[in-house]
Amino acid sequence: MTKSVFAAVSAVALCAASVAVAEPKAEVLHWWTSGGEAKSVAVLQQEFSDAGGTWTDMPVAGGGGDAAMSALRARVLAGNAPTAVQLKGPAIQEWYEEGVLADISKVAEAEGWADVLPASIAAHMKCEGTWCAAPVNVHRVDWIWANADVLEANGIEMPQTWEEFNAAAEKLQAAGIIPLAHGGQAWQDATVFEAVALGILGPDGFRKAFVDLDEATLTSPEMIAVFDQMRKMRGFVDPNFPGRDWNLATAMVMNGEAAFQIMGDWAKGEFLAAGKVPGDDFLCASVPGDGFLYNVDSFAMFDVDGDDSVAGQELLAKLVVGQSFQKVFNLNKGSIPARTDVALDDFDSCAHLSSKEMAESSDNGSLLPSYAHGMALRGAQSGAITDVVTSHFNSDMSSQEAVEQLAAAIANSL
Amino acid sequence: MSNRSQTLRPLGSWLEHHLPKVVLAPSFIAVLVFVYGFIGWTAWVSLTRSKLLPKYEIHGTIQYERLFAAPRWDVAMNNLFIFGGLFIVISMILGLILAILLDQNIRTEGAIRTIYLYPMALSMIVTGTAWKWILNPGLGIEATVRGWGFETFSFNWLVDPDMAIYTIVIAAIWQSSGFVMALFLAGLRSVDTEIIRAAQVDGIPTWRVYTAIIIPSMAPIFLSAFIVLSHLAVKSFDLVIALTGGGPGFASDLPATYMYAMAFSRGDIGQAASSAMVMMGVVFTIVVPYLYSELRAKND
Numbered sequence: 001m002t003k004s005v006f007a008a009v010s011a012v013a014l015c016a017a018s019v020a021v022a023e024p025k026a027e028v029l030h031w032w033t034s035g036g037e038a039k040s041v042a043v044l045q046q047e048f049s050d051a052g053g054t055w056t057d058m059p060v061a062g063g064g065g066d067a068a069m070s071a072l073r074a075r076v077l078a079g080n081a082p083t084a085v086q087l088k089g090p091a092i093q094e095w096y097e098e099g100v101l102a103d104i105s106k107v108a109e110a111e112g113w114a115d116v117l118p119a120s121i122a123a124h125m126k127c128e129g130t131w132c133a134a135p136v137n138v139h140r141v142d143w144i145w146a147n148a149d150v151l152e153a154n155g156i157e158m159p160q161t162w163e164e165f166n167a168a169a170e171k172l173q174a175a176g177i178i179p180l181a182h183g184g185q186a187w188q189d190a191t192v193f194e195a196v197a198l199g200i201l202g203p204d205g206f207r208k209a210f211v212d213l214d215e216a217t218l219t220s221p222e223m224i225a226v227f228d229q230m231r232k233m234r235g236f237v238d239p240n241f242p243g244r245d246w247n248l249a250t251a252m253v254m255n256g257e258a259a260f261q262i263m264g265d266w267a268k269g270e271f272l273a274a275g276k277v278p279g280d281d282f283l284c285a286s287v288p289g290d291g292f293l294y295n296v297d298s299f300a301m302f303d304v305d306g307d308d309s310v311a312g313q314e315l316l317a318k319l320v321v322g323q324s325f326q327k328v329f330n331l332n333k334g335s336i337p338a339r340t341d342v343a344l345d346d347f348d349s350c351a352h353l354s355s356k357e358m359a360e361s362s363d364n365g366s367l368l369p370s371y372a373h374g375m376a377l378r379g380a381q382s383g384a385i386t387d388v389v390t391s392h393f394n395s396d397m398s399s400q401e402a403v404e405q406l407a408a409a410i411a412n413s414l
Numbered sequence: 415m416s417n418r419s420q421t422l423r424p425l426g427s428w429l430e431h432h433l434p435k436v437v438l439a440p441s442f443i444a445v446l447v448f449v450y451g452f453i454g455w456t457a458w459v460s461l462t463r464s465k466l467l468p469k470y471e472i473h474g475t476i477q478y479e480r481l482f483a484a485p486r487w488d489v490a491m492n493n494l495f496i497f498g499g500l501f502i503v504i505s506m507i508l509g510l511i512l513a514i515l516l517d518q519n520i521r522t523e524g525a526i527r528t529i530y531l532y533p534m535a536l537s538m539i540v541t542g543t544a545w546k547w548i549l550n551p552g553l554g555i556e557a558t559v560r561g562w563g564f565e566t567f568s569f570n571w572l573v574d575p576d577m578a579i580y581t582i583v584i585a586a587i588w589q590s591s592g593f594v595m596a597l598f599l600a601g602l603r604s605v606d607t608e609i610i611r612a613a614q615v616d617g618i619p620t621w622r623v624y625t626a627i628i629i630p631s632m633a634p635i636f637l638s639a640f641i642v643l644s645h646l647a648v649k650s651f652d653l654v655i656a657l658t659g660g661g662p663g664f665a666s667d668l669p670a671t672y673m674y675a676m677a678f679s680r681g682d683i684g685q686a687a688s689s690a691m692v693m694m695g696v697v698f699t700i701v702v703p704y705l706y707s708e709l710r711a712k713n714d
Contacts, residue, residue, distance in 0.1 A: 066678045073467065094681065098467050184573075184662050240552040242573040242662040379680035380465070387486050387664060394575045394663035405485065412483045413682075 026312035027056040030086035031068040040332040047319050081302035083313050089375035092300045096127035102301040103130045107317045116339040118362040134320040137335035139295040140354045141264040141370040142195045146283040150259045158285045169236045172259050179236035181258035183244035186390040190372035192262045193389045197226045199289030203366035210371040219403050227399035269334040284350040292361040295373040384413035460687035477688035490667040493579045498647035500583045509594025517602045530592035542656025545585040575665035601635035644700045669693045
């Protein structure tokens with residue numbers, strides 16, 4: 001009796017073990033928990049289980065990813081990292097330096113990622129030459145959104161230069177319309193700031209200032225001009241802006257209370273969700289000036305033990321960059337696919353514009369990482385810049401003083 | 415049998431002697447590890463260049479130098495002194511006045527006491543959110559008064575970088591003055607009624623009874639209220655997050671929100687640890703003299 005029970009138990013155990021080896025599994029830590037985002041992740045989850053994998057979902061909401069990062073830190077310190085984690089920009093390399101990321105070059109080379117991803121985006125996915133992360137999407141940050149009816153009623157075209165923008169804003173102000181819908185949160189101040197900086201410094205100046213942290217550029221007269229323009233922008237914002245969430249600012253553009261908003265293309269999701277039609281109800285254009293600022297979400301792959309986990313990681317990496325996921329996910333999320341060979345037939349006109357300009361700027365070297373969204377710099381440096389930007393925007397600090405503080409804050413953050 | 419009772423008796427007397435220690439040991443060890451152990455750990459980390467994950471290689475006082483060079487930390491510390499000073503003083507004055515008024519043998523004392531004490535039962539997040547709406551110029555007091563026809567009325571402290579910290583003071587006082595009132599009320603009731611009656615027989619006016627007899631004899635209560643309020647002030651975090659989010663800009667940052675930003679948003683654990691150590695220093699400068707005076711009083 002005991003013998004047969006023992007035999008049965010070990011048979012079951014053997015079965016379980018063999019199943020586990022055969023079945024790829026992945027535990028995925030992310031903070032895509034709101035409506036459209038959660039739907040987008042569900043797509044990946046479905047594809048993963050269709051391919052025979054077991055997906056353990058680990059969504060950690062809160063604090064724009066801060067809560068998820070705390071969870072990740074605890075897991076890594078406990079020596080039990082998740083298979084894949086929603087990470088982006090230099091944070092990937094920061095974790096690599098802690099020695100906890102896996103090498104997924106095998107998948108990347110088999111799938112030919114290098115050929116389908118724009119070079120500067122591919123560079124973010126590599127850790128000292130090996131692939132360690134998989135890109136999910138490309139959000140463009142330097143968008144300017146406008147209410148089509150308001151512009152038409154006031155005889156205003158989409159501005160091509162910052163002078164035109166200022167002229168348009170003054171005209172709107174005289175007509176009793178809030179020119180710029182803005183929420184006074186540090187990251188939103190930073191989003192407007194980098195859009196202005198890209199326009200005034202140009203792509204090369206932007207790279208020198210916010211990627212290389214070149215002190216001469218940071219204290220140049222052009223940078224003073226950037227802060228001067230920010231001071232003007234402050235005058236175009238309504239008095240109740242502090243603390244406002246970005247989607248409420250988008251709603252102000254939607255209902256005609258305000259004319260423009262400078263925000264990444266997640267704002268498009270708000271317009272579309274309200275049933276507005278791009279080109280008809282609302283307009284999208286890149287902010288005055290050349291260049292393209294991207295914010296790329298990606299999954300960083302952590303070192304995991306066990307064949308099933310490694311198999312799961314490889315399968316996940318393959319699916320994430322695969323054509324079908326890139327298309328479905330980005331349709332849900334409002335961004336565009338990171339790979340350049342996805343057919344965009346089902347996407348809207350703003351996405352087409354985004355994709356076209358991404359290809360152009362990739363060719364002429366003006367495809368740049370967004371500093372405000374943690375793509376260009378590490379947390380300490382980008383945080384130091386944001387502190388100065390938001391402090392200048394919310395006080396009567398002079399542009400000269402702001403530039404001096406900028407250089408000092410960056411030096412102090414290193 | 416006799417053998418067993420012989421071994422049991424020493425065990426029994428050992429237990430009798432050591433039972434208090436045995437019972438207290440787990441909590442003692444927990445406090446030792448989780449309070450003092452982690453204070454030591456934070457002190458260590460504050461001397462390193464830890465970024466995303468803690469590292470243990472000592473780099474001297476670099477984090478403290480960075481901390482004191484950061485304008486944002488200056489703002490946070492200034493705000494702490496403004497907030498702490500006003501919050502403690504006004505809460506105590508208001509609490510004392512409320513307690514004295516309640517002490518006049520009024521009929522509905524129980525109900526009124528509960529009403530004033532009730533804000534203490536709310537979480538700071540709720541207080542902060544409610545006051546955010548009340549103080550928002552577009553929704554709250556300013557909009558209401560303007561709606562009554564006073565078009566030039568302005569009360570926009572919440573969105574004014576120079577005044578935002580005072581909105582936190584208002585909300586914190588609203589939350590805590592009822593609690594201070596309860597403390598003082600207990601203090602007022604504990605004053606010897608014989609002395610008060612004797613004073614009344616001598617025809618001393620009520621206000622003199624309060625200023626010359628009752629309030630001076632409540633000194634220990636003042637001290638307790640001060641200690642409770644000052645540590646509430648130093649560790650204030652949730653109220654700021656809910657009410658202003660540290661804004662506009664970082665104009666209403668407090669040390670606790672600075673530490674949170676460094677540790678959890680910016681991956682700068684060394685910097686966060688050094689700011690935590692400075693915060694602890696502030697608490698110690700308040701608490702240590704208090705403990706010292708308490709211990710000395712006991713020894714005398």
